[in-house]
Amino acid sequence: MERIDTVVVGAGVAGLTTARLLQAFGQRVVVLEARDRVGGRVHTVRTAGRVTDLGASWIHGVTDSPVAAAAEAFGMRTVEFTVGSFQPDGRPIASYAPDGTRSNDAAAAAFAEDVRAVDRALLGVIAASGPGESYRDVTERAIAARGWDAERAQRVREFLEHRAEEQYGVWIEDLAAHGLDDDQVEGDEVVFPDGYDRLPAHLAEGLDIRLEHVVSRVHWHGAGVEVTVDGTTDRSTLSAAAAVVTVPVGVLHSEAFTIDPPLPPAVAAPLGRLRMNAFEKVFLRFPTRFWDDGVYAIRQQGAEGRRWHSWYDLTSLDGEPTLLTFAAGPTARETRTWSREEVATSVMAQLRRLFPGAPDPVDVQITGWQDDPFSRGSYAYMTVGSVTSDHDDLATPIGSVLHLAGEATWTDDPATVTAAMCSGHRAAERVFGGEIPIERLWSSPR
CATH class of the missing domain: 3.90.660.10 (Polyamine Oxidase; Chain A, domain 2)
Structure with missing residues (x-):
């Protein structure tokens, strides 16, 4: 059985970030990737x-x-x-009324102000919402408080429906009331x-990445981990002192991927409230x-x-x-x-x-x-009943040997490459047991 310091499951931006930083500090790291390419959901x-x-x-x-800094350092145009x-204005937006005619400037501006009025009201409504409330629940209260006629309210209502869909790929009634709290740019x-794929290509340089290696089982215990790999020709097992698993939430939920023993409640509970x-x-x-x-x-x-x-x-x-x-x-x-x-x-x-x-x-x-069997969706969202801290809680270290990372595990900006990179950086520091400058991803040590 091959023995290494850290095995990273997944060669997306989170996994590559973890591996690159740990290798820079002397660890022997192997990255196992199910696909025939690096990048994960950067494709x-x-x-x-x-x-x-x-x-x-x-x-x-x-x-x-940090993604912008890395892209600049790598010379990415x-x-x-x-x-x-999903702004209502601020950029040149050609808005068309329900009858298919283009709205004039005054009508478009009035509609944009209606959206902004509801958004201002939403801050307080969401803050006062209960754990079982959906984004539909809070937006309906904010709209109702305006006292508008049915047509005016409907235009804003459908805008908010579309915003939930475009930002998180989910129907408004299935998204937690706090599901768009991170929606800031x-x-x-x-x-x-x-092409965005030049970022993971640069991050992958010099790493031991084994493509078309499908991980089916991660066994963790007090002394480390064993990872079962279904390769192109046979099944094998890698042993390591630690593992960082960066597969998407959809894979964590699937029967094709097993963590044994099962995730402890502190991690399993937030995972259960997140979906692809x-x-x-x-x-x-x-x-x-x-x-x-x-x-x-x-x-x-x-x-x-x-x-x-x-x-x-x-x-x-x-x-x-x-x-x-x-x-x-x-x-x-x-x-x-x-x-x-x-x-x-x-x-x-x-x-x-x-x-x-x-x-x-x-x-x-x-x-x-x-x-896609290796993602089972585009990115994760907060179901009704989820709380904002579920993202970070999903990354709670397990037995000091197993760590989860990826866009779904970062509270400040989930569902982004930035979240993936930051979560990979955090995982690397936890495995290393000390601070690692994230700049080491794109710069050489002095």
């Missing part, structure tokens, strides 16, 4: 000269971001593309025209641009926007006219078995309400994270 594809980030796309706020927190947001979402990207590339110049996003209100309501203009990334929309929450589950043609037809029916005569797309790409 870039390159076809026909196009670069498409199917997984993570943004740094959501570059201010004081960025383009500013600030999406904020500090500084500009940026995307990567050359349903959130897919739909990229549509067109022969010509049919929407207005200078538009950052297109949004439609009303019942027609139940599935498809928001499109984001990605043309600035490579010059090809491109719109991005999301199948999120109920829509992601409803369209899960649809063909690419069926999805494209459905999306285009809504675009053509707003832009009659819009051409067919020349290329359509749709993600499939719900069906």
Whole structure:
């Protein structure tokens, strides 16, 4: 049986961060990755000269971001593309009323102020909410307090429904009242025209990473851990003083992955209140641009926007006219078995309400994270009954030898690459037993 210092399960950003920092301080580390590539849910594809980030796309706020610092150090080119927190304004947004006509500036501004008024009220309503309340519960109270007529209230209500879906890929009634507490962005947001996967590629340099090694069991005890690996040709076991498991919440919940003995209540309880979402990207590339110049996003209100309501203009990334929309929450589950043609037809029916005569797309790409056995969704969300501390509590050290890391284990900014990196840094420090500067990820020791 092979014996090492630390085994890391998963070669996403969290796992690579942990391994790189521990190796920099002299440990022998092996990273086991089920996929045939590194990056996890950071996944870039390159076809026909196009670069498409199917997984993570943004740094959501570059201010004081270690991901932004690492990207700069690695020479990764960025383009500013600030999406904020599904904002109602602040960027050039072409807003369309339920009848398909574009709202004038005054109507768009009035609607944005209605959203902001509810958001201001939500701060107190959420703070006073009970543990069994959903985001629907608190938003309904905040809306009701305004005393608006039914139509005005409905426009804001559907905006908040869409916000829950786009931010966390879940229906508003299934999200905890505190589920969007982290929904803050500090500084500009940026995307990567050359692909986000260059970040994990740099982090992986010099590490012992074993691809297509599917971990099925992690056995922990007082003296360390044994990790059972299903490789491409056989089954083997690695023994280590410690293990850092960075697989997504969906895998932790699955029968295909066993932790033995079972997780203690301090960790199992928060895990039980977190779930993987349903959130897919739909990229549509067109022969010509049919929407207005200078538009950052297109949004439609009303019942027609139940599935498809928001499109984001990605043309600035490579010059090809491109719109991005999301199948999120109920829509992601409803369209899960649809063909690419069926999805494209459905999306285009809504675009053509707003832009009659819009051409067919020349290329359509749709993600499939719900069906990925190594993620089982895009990222984690707080179910009703969850509390904010569940994220950090999920990372509670287990017997001083087993640690969980990943985007779901970081309270301040879950569901992001930043959370993955920060959680990996924390895990490395806990295994090491001392402070490790996170800057060691991208800089050489002096």
